[in-house]
Amino acid sequence: MRTQRIGIIMHGVTGRMGMNQHLIRSVLAIRDQGGIALKDGSYLMPDPIIVGRNADKIEALAKKHGVERWTTDLDAALANEDDAIFFDAASTQLRPTLLRKAIDAGKHVYSEKPVSEGLDEAVAIAKYAKEKGVKNGIVHDKLDLPGLVKLKRLRDSGFFGKILSVKGEFGYWVFEGDWMPAQRPSWNYRAADGGGMVSDMLCHWRYVLDNVVAPVKSVSCKTATHIDRRWDENGEVYEATADDAAYATFELEGDIVAHINSSWCTRVRRDDLVTFQIDGTHGSAVAGLHKCYSQHRVNTPKPVWNPDQPQTLDFYADWEEVPDNAVLDNGFKVQWEQFLRHIVEDAPWHYTLTEGAKGVQLAEAGYQSARERRWVDLPDLEI
The missing domain is CATH 3.40.50.720 (NAD(P)-binding Rossmann-like Domain)
Known part of the structure; x- marks a missing residue:
């Protein structure tokens, strides 16, 4: 050989x-x-x-x-x-x-x-x-997660019809470090050291949305530092100055609305540590890291609002798992x-440093939006 x-x-x-x-x-x-x-x-x-x-x-x-x-x-x-x-x-x-x-x-x-x-x-x-x-x-890395591979496959097949919206939930509880050691490095929560949820994750959401759904055109973002005191690797208390949560809404090409909550201060009650749901006229799908579930319009139940009795429908039961249909490696x-x-x-090869710059552009626009409390457009980058 x-x-x-x-x-x-x-x-x-x-x-x-x-x-x-x-x-x-x-x-x-x-x-x-x-x-x-x-x-x-x-x-x-x-x-x-x-x-x-x-x-x-x-x-x-x-x-x-x-x-x-x-x-x-x-x-x-x-x-x-x-x-x-x-x-x-x-x-x-x-x-x-x-x-x-x-x-x-x-x-x-x-x-x-x-x-x-x-x-x-x-x-x-x-x-x-x-x-x-x-x-x-x-x-x-997120683009080659099996869950997102399947989600993109559904988009490319026309499964969704006209895509209407995207909902993303990301994050989990990162312990403060006092009674339970933190599972992320302390620098992540200090702005001076480059920490921050927006700088960390909006660059990911840029390429996920651009490639799995549609290009991002503008952003409206609210940041928060929910926990302002944490303990570092040596057990020393420090002031947490970086944002530990970001709540962002994006306008995508084709009038698609996307909203992604990103937080290190949330406890997980969903299928995975990150989930993305795409809703379209013909169907919807939800993907985590590995699994993806879809619901076509012909399989969509017809719930009726009735606050006077417990819900009788099992909303999870009406979704079908999308098969791997291929060996999906790391x-x-x-x-x-x-x-x-x-x-x-x-x-x-599409994912050049220019694509990396687009991620930084979205993070910078997210911080600008949070400071100025307004929508920020993303112009094309000249590189």
């Missing part, structure tokens, strides 16, 4: 998301399956080098997972011409500088989101990558395979 190597510089993969989803379940999973089958009959084999500041932590991670190469010297890693790709999953604040440095070193770049904390910076780095002629990508891994094919075979 012929194989060809592709070197990947992976920065910031000691964190939960970078380590679990990108290193272990994507790049190493591709390696362990024998690589990616290419059109010419060969296999593409990723060869990662992991980079971080803490030598002991990086070395331990490398040894645990059979990664032969690791370093604390990012400049030396970027100088190695045998490694073609730079990936970043570290701090959003440092990301534009790191991506620019990697682009200057001639690397193709792939990064977690948001691509930056501000729109001007996001547009600038997207333009820079385009000018330098390097291939580039932004993680868009969404992060699917995107890594797509991006690697884009690098070596020039396979189609």
Whole structure:
């Protein structure tokens, strides 16, 4: 079996998301399956080098997972011409500088989101990558979740008829950290460190709505810091200055109205940690991370409002589960395979840093809307 190597510089993969989803379940999973089958009959084999500041932590991670190469010297890693790709999953604040440095070193770049904390910076780095002629990508992990794959399949088939509206519910209770340790890092709740629900999640909702439903045209957003005091990883109390909830309404192309509640201060009583419901003239569907349920108009019950007696209809029973009909792999891994094919075979790739800038644009517009208590339009970006 012929194989060809592709070197990947992976920065910031000691964190939960970078380590679990990108290193272990994507790049190493591709390696362990024998690589990616290419059109010419060969296999593409990723060869990662992991980079971080803490030598002991990086070395331990490398040894645990059979990664032969690791370093604390990012400049030396970027100088190695045998490694073609730079990936970043570290701090959003440092990301534009790191991506620019990697682009200057001639690397193709792939990064977690948001691509930056501000729109001007996001547009600038997207333009820079385009000018330098390097291939580039932004993680868009929600799109390859099985639930959303099925939801998009329904849209593409015409199942919904005319789409009318979208309802999204996202989030769960993140413990404050006093009597129960918090399950998210403390920086997420400090504005000065780049925390905030809007900056964290509206970039996701941009590509989900754009690609699964219709392009976003404007936003009206209300933010909140419901819990203003939390406890950090060392048990020290700190002031929570970032928004921990966002209640956003979007106008989409085609006069579609979407509303998504995002909160770290809600207790879950729904099918999954995130659910999206699309309602159309011919049918409706609800998707979580993995499952999707649909209800066609011919299967829609006819409830009658009667507050004087308990409800007799089981509203869940009238929905049918949408089958997988295909092997649906880990969404992060699917995107890594797509991006690697884009690098070596020039396979189609839509999710460039320009798409990342669109996510930052929506987050910035969401904050502007909350400050000014008004709708904010999203003009086309010139990149």
